[in-house]
Amino acid sequence: MTLKELKDTSDEGLRILIVGAGIGGLTAAIALRQQGHHVEVRLSSFRCLSLLSPGTKCEICKKLFERSRFANEVGAAIHLSPNANGVLQRLGFDATKFGAVEAEQLREYKPSGEPVHIAELKKAAGMWRHLQRWLLVHRAHFHEGLKAFAQAPGRGHPAILHTATKVTDIDPHAATVTLEDGTVITGDVLIGADGVHSLTRTKLPVNHSPFSSGKNAFRFLITRQQALDDPDTNSVAQDFGAVDMWDSSDRRVVIYPCDNNNLLNFVCIHPDSMTTIDAGGDSYNQQIGKDTLLEVFKDFSPQVKKLLEKADPATLKLWPLLDMETLPEWVHGKLAVLGDAAHPFLPYRASGGAMAIEDAVSLAVMLPRGVEKGDVEERLKVYQIARHGRATTIQQMTRESAQLISMEKAMAMVGYIYGHDEFDHSAQVLRKYLWSKNPHMYWRQPIVFGPMPGPRQDWMGNDRALKSVESTFMTASIKFKTSRTLLQNLFPNDRYSFTSPSTVARASFSQTTLNGMDWLGGGGYRHIGLYIHGVQYKKENGEVLKGTYMPILFENLADPIVSGREELGMPKLYTAIDVHERRSSYRLQTSWQGAVWGHFEFEDLEDQDPGADKGTIGGEDDDGILVYRYIPKVGRDTKGEAEAEYPVFVPHAQESKVVPSEVTRLRRTKNAKVEISGLGWDALPTLHHVVERLAEIPIDEVIDAKITEGRGVPDVSSAQRIE
Missing domain, CATH: 2.40.400.10 (Acetoacetate decarboxylase-like)
Incomplete structure (x- = not known):
């Protein structure tokens, strides 16, 4: 059967339970509902990072337990690279409706401010198909857009988002989710999209815990007008869609616009020895003093320091950059993990959110409308085949990108990462899997008849040399x-x-x-x-x-x-x-x-x-x-x-x-x-x-x-x- 026919054989659909309502979880909800499935998304449990005894919740956790971290995130924007934006467009999701800005320039500088390289991204847009513009978007706006799109009327059954109670346990074989109040929900498929501190990952045969990559990052936003009004920083904000990066051997400042070019997003990466993460707090939204920020980047150019001085101490956040050993398996029974739950990324090559999005659409390709419940476990294994190699390869590329690398190597990475369409790739992996189910099929290219007289020989076997000059x-x-x-x-x-x-x-x-x-x-x-x-x-x-x-x-x-x-x-x-x-x-x-x-x-x-x-x-x-x-x-x-x-x-x-x-x-x-x-x-x-x-x-x-x-x-x- 063809992929299209597999989608059209049944309207019943599977019941799919997604743990985690971040970018990967919501994209999976959108893609899977469009395949005709019934999707429920639940916020994951918040895993306390404090050193309290097991089972004890600190006061911070009690507060965070009732809300998604995205609802309070103010200092976060992300890249929607061509590979990610392309598959979102194919789902019908247009990030520009939520303030996304097209990246037009990439400008790289030494810490002193001396230019190193300027790439005209919009002029190079011919490398990417029309669906695959490189966009920059505020994470909270993007997340709200995905959430609304997943639940809106349209193709398939609108996804159901539960936020009142949290998941405390799952059973990958029975496909059940246990909630904080003791309620047990049963589905046909479980998807773990619950981030780097994943509960669902603990149910895999081999589980790894995240660890510090050796880097932390400051995050904050300022208005574009703040930079324009200052003659010392005006040049950074003049050009729409410009991504600016000042890079040293161990520190990096990245600035790019979002929110319809009204805001500038800052990510300031540095050795974790220079700042301290509060183990008892929310690792994604830690407050940090502005004096610390300025001290860390005191050796950078006056223009950079002037920009950093504009940070609002009330919204300045510190973010640990976590890494994790490669998981050998992403699936177990009826459970599959995706995004940071499977492969946390360092913030290089714009790949963390992109890989979660690719994981999500790959799962949807593997679980088309009409797939039998008895085939779910095998299809999840095919999802891993489609995604594991690519994701882990790019994960290693992001690690290498933490250091200064050659332009040639950087361009090779760009081609591999961004020159990809996961819909088409996963469709081919599934197609090969379906073919392999019957190893005794006749595999033929269209060549089945025996030789006969033709253009190169006559009925006697003699050559027909130069007989077609006047044809x-x-x-x-x-x-x-x-x-x-x-x-x-x-x-x-x-x-x-x-x-x-x-x-x-x-x-x-x-x-x-x-x-x-x-x-x-x-x-x-x-x-x-x-x-x-x-x-x-x-x-x-x-x-x-x-x-x-x-x-x-x-x-x-x-x-x-x-x-x-x-x-x-x-x-x-x-x-x-x-x-x-x-x-x-x-x-x-x-x-x-x-x-x-x-x-x-x-x-x-x-x-x-x-x-x-x-x-x-x-x-x-x-x-x-x-x-x-x-x-x-x-x-x-x-x-x-x-x-x-x-x-x-x-x-x-x-x-x-x-x-x-x-x-x-x-x-x-x-x-x-x-x-x-x-x-x-x-x-x-x-x-x-x-x-x-x-x-x-x-x-x-x-x-x-x-x-x-x-x-x-x-x-x-x-x-x-x-x-």
Whole structure:
């Protein structure tokens, strides 16, 4: 079954109990309610940090026990990095409605104030898809927005938020939650989102306690106007969306805006030996004297010290930066932990809240509508598979970022962390898990028929050398920007990757009509394929081949399909391709047995110089076409085993030498569109699993649309096995 069909099989939904109403817990509530489940969120128990005897609550704890810490948090803003904001947008949550500010500049300085590096974040926004703006938001405003969104009418059952009583115990096997008043609540799934001092984490087979990272941080907010009114600090506040950072070997001051650019948020990191955390207080909201703040950063520039002097002592907070050993397991029975409960982060690379958000949406992907209660425990294990490696890798990156690192290393981190879409990633992990449930499935690329006479040999086995020089072609292609994560799910293995770390990928739907083909008695045929640009294949010896990857090619004639699959390893399937051409328009539709699944339209075509065409599908950096060959073994006792499985490469340079091609006409337009519908199994019984995946590909922006005509059709005889 496909992921979409899994969501549509039942409306009953699971009862999901979430312990913890922070960013991760509320995001999980939103994502899971949208999957059709019944979600209840309860505040976690407050674990006393004092040295009183077990079971005794100090006066501070008694007060805090009745309220969420977010309701009182005044000195906290966070980054919504592109990877986090992207998945929130896909849930329908727009943080800009709650005062979020787009990050436009990152300015780094030495403690003396000397500039080190200025990055224009908004100009680099082309690296991220349109959903993935880098935002800066006040944590309390963001939290209130999530809480309202989780409980509001809309898709799925509104989540229920309980705040009157706290959770004191859970049973991961029975999926029960015990409240302070003794009430026991039973669900189908338990999610622990109760932060770094997690109660739910204690129920895992191996539990680790948080410890000091060796750093503390001051936090506070001032109004932007305060900085603007002071000529000594005016320059820091003039530019909207600017993130400023003064960095020494052991101390760091970070300032960035939030609340519609009305407030400036300060995070001032320093060795914990310079300040003291009150073990009997709330570790997230400890008061601290301003004199201590100024003493810690006394060696920084006069401008920084002037900014720090503007802190209001009443709202200045001290925050311990905690770390924890890696948990080997995040799940136990029907319990899964997420966010800081699973992996507390240091405040570097904007990843603490982001990883909690990614954890939340991953759980929702693993628990789609219609999932059986008996499958919950296995699905939670799949969630861990999807998230554990990425989260712990980024956790280590944040530790390294506490020190001064090279720009090259920093950019590599940025690409890994922000260039990711957890919806698409987790969907692929679940898809592979579902496939693995039946290890005896026939795994085939579309290559099942035996060899036959074709374009490279005649019925006697003789070569057809240079027989297609006078054959003609007309190619209609639409090149567009789309999601890298979604497209890389179509790669057959990890040796295929994108050459760029950008979340923006480029792909084309390209349709060609061939005529005058001698091996078809002078006739022709049509084909249409998906071409993914900017792809590289890394061979076992380390050599890298760059090209355009083609996961599927549809053709409307059986003969070239069989020939291309058997002799070249091309991933070909049948579809009907109908073309309607007029003077300035070109329309085509694809169908199977009358069921139309694709519409491709070119309007307002204008002739251009034929010499302006580059002649390849991918462009300047495209050295050829990459495909993957798979042929199953024959025999009932060999299901799931491959007879042949390896990558194939078609180099453009060699192909052009076999049969040179000449472009005789070129037309372009800015008015082109693509519409693809997956239909259903009954309409497309042999194509639905392919067409549905094509329909999922978002077209963010059409880059180029053109019709190219010419003569000379290479026979693809230069196709070669890579390994």
